[in-house]
Amino acid sequence: MKSTNKLTLYIMIAMLTGGIVGYIVFVSASSESRNSFATDIKLLTTIFLRLVQMIIAPLVFCTLVVGIAKLGDLKTVGRVGGKAMVWFLSASITSLLLGMLLVNLLKPGVGIDLANASADSVKDLAGKTQSFTLQNFIEHVFPKSLVEAMANNEILQIVIFSIFFGVATAAMGDYAKPLIKALDIASHIILKMVGYVMKFAPIGVFGAIAAVIAVNGFSIFIFYTKYFFSFLLGIALLWVVLVFVGYLILRKKTPVLLKHLSQPLLIAFTTTSSEAVFPKLTEELEKFGCKDKIVSFILPLGYSFNLDGSMMYMTFASIAIAQAYGIQLDLGTQLTMLLVLMLTSKGIAGVPRASLVVVLATCSMFHIPPEGVALILPIDHFCDMFRSMTNVLGNGLATSVVSKWEKSLDV
Numbered sequence: 108m109k110s111t112n113k114l115t116l117y118i119m120i121a122m123l124t125g126g127i128v129g130y131i132v133f134v135s136a137s138s139e140s141r142n143s144f145a146t147d148i149k150l151l152t153t154i155f156l157r158l159v160q161m162i163i164a165p166l167v168f169c170t171l172v173v174g175i176a177k178l179g180d181l182k183t184v185g186r187v188g189g190k191a192m193v194w195f196l197s198a199s200i201t202s203l204l205l206g207m208l209l210v211n212l213l214k215p216g217v218g219i220d221l222a223n224a225s226a227d228s229v230k231d232l233a234g235k236t237q238s239f240t241l242q243n244f245i246e247h248v249f250p251k252s253l254v255e256a257m258a259n260n261e262i263l264q265i266v267i268f269s270i271f272f273g274v275a276t277a278a279m280g281d282y283a284k285p286l287i288k289a290l291d292i293a294s295h296i297i298l299k300m301v302g303y304v305m306k307f308a309p310i311g312v313f314g315a316i317a318a319v320i321a322v323n324g325f326s327i328f329i330f331y332t333k334y335f336f337s338f339l340l341g342i343a344l345l346w347v348v349l350v351f352v353g354y355l356i357l358r359k360k361t362p363v364l365l366k367h368l369s370q371p372l373l374i375a376f377t378t379t380s381s382e383a384v385f386p387k388l389t390e391e392l393e394k395f396g397c398k399d400k401i402v403s404f405i406l407p408l409g410y411s412f413n414l415d416g417s418m419m420y421m422t423f424a425s426i427a428i429a430q431a432y433g434i435q436l437d438l439g440t441q442l443t444m445l446l447v448l449m450l451t452s453k454g455i456a457g458v459p460r461a462s463l464v465v466v467l468a469t470c471s472m473f474h475i476p477p478e479g480v481a482l483i484l485p486i487d488h489f490c491d492m493f494r495s496m497t498n499v500l501g502n503g504l505a506t507s508v509v510s511k512w513e514k515s516l517d518v
Contacts, residue, residue, distance in 0.1 A: 121309035129320025155311025164257035169294035174403025175273025206422030215337040216430025301386040396517035409502035416497025428479035
């Protein structure tokens with residue numbers, strides 16, 4: 108059995124085992140003991156995520172600089188970046204509109220019990236939105252220090268610096284070739300580290316699943332059936348749209364791509380972290396046949412500008428909360444909300460529970476009770492599993508499609 112297939116099997120076993128252990132704790136322990144168990148067992152997930160996070164910043168910097176330098180002149184960088192932005196913008200608009208359409212048709216917010224809302228549960232998120240101003244948004248996008256950006260894993264800030272550095276490096280010509288070669292070697296060393304880090308994935312998955320089931324059990328799905336399955340329908344339709352458009356461009360290569368994406372998708376699903384998959388996704392896309400210079404350039408951009416699952420969820424959740432409170436939003440208001448979400452969702456990938464932070468800020472902006480976010484908090488972890496998977500699928504397709512457009516896809 109191939110090592111990749113073994114890892115997938117181990118992750119599946121970890122999911123099942125984590126669910127069983129978590130449920131045993133849920134039915135046999137007191138509420139205090141369950142919370143204590145969840146806190147302790149989540150340390151396993153924390154270890155795995157921290158191992159991944161330690162290699163993301165240097166990997167993004169090295170690969171993006173090398174990718175831009177290999178692309179050559181600024182004209183080529185602009186052409187490839189422009190094609191990527193066409194896909195990113197189209198996918199973002201599709202995701203937002205699909206979320207708005209479904210939430211209006213299915214009205215999942217109507218079925219949510221307001222008694223489940225607790226203002227205390229959103230205090231942590233509310234603290235993160237208090238400084239959610241235009242000034243702080245701009246400050247979050249543009250770095251004042253590369254070291255600070257790397258220390259905080261601010262992907263967009265690292266991308267901004269790397270683009271400037273990469274373009275300047277390419278402009279230096281032959282003089283900078285030794286540095287480009289050194290960074291290329293460094294990126295391959297980091298990718299080698301990915302293989303070692305991914306061996307800890309089943310342990311992280313076990314901790315994540317056991318923790319959430321121990322606290323909530325499986326009964327949580329009963330209370331939020333309509334909301335959860337309406338969201339799943341939206342995700343399924345978004346997958347159909349993305350894969351169909353991808354098929355129109357990639358043709359027979361599409362099933363091969365999906366096979367390569369299967370393991371990154373599974374890791375994203377179980378860890379609820381698109382970020383955790385970045386190194387593995389880079390590796391799999393290169394195995395699929397995308398040239399490293401395209402992967403190195405497009406994928407870091409995608410993690411800042413192309414989070415399709417999160418985009419759909421933010422529209423869906425914001426309007427669902429309004430429905431729960433009986434607030435009617437006309438079409439113009441909803442379209443304005445989409446525009447706001449399109450802008451505010453960029454560059455916050457480094458914020459924990461980023462989607463909820465944006466939803467909370469958006470609710471406040473449109474006079475929807477922000478404590479309504481507490482309504483969806485209990486089910487959010489499970490929704491996050493699917494939106495993280497969708498983010499990975501979207502970026503995998505985007506990189507492959509741009510590679511095909513640039514005739515940089517090995518066939």
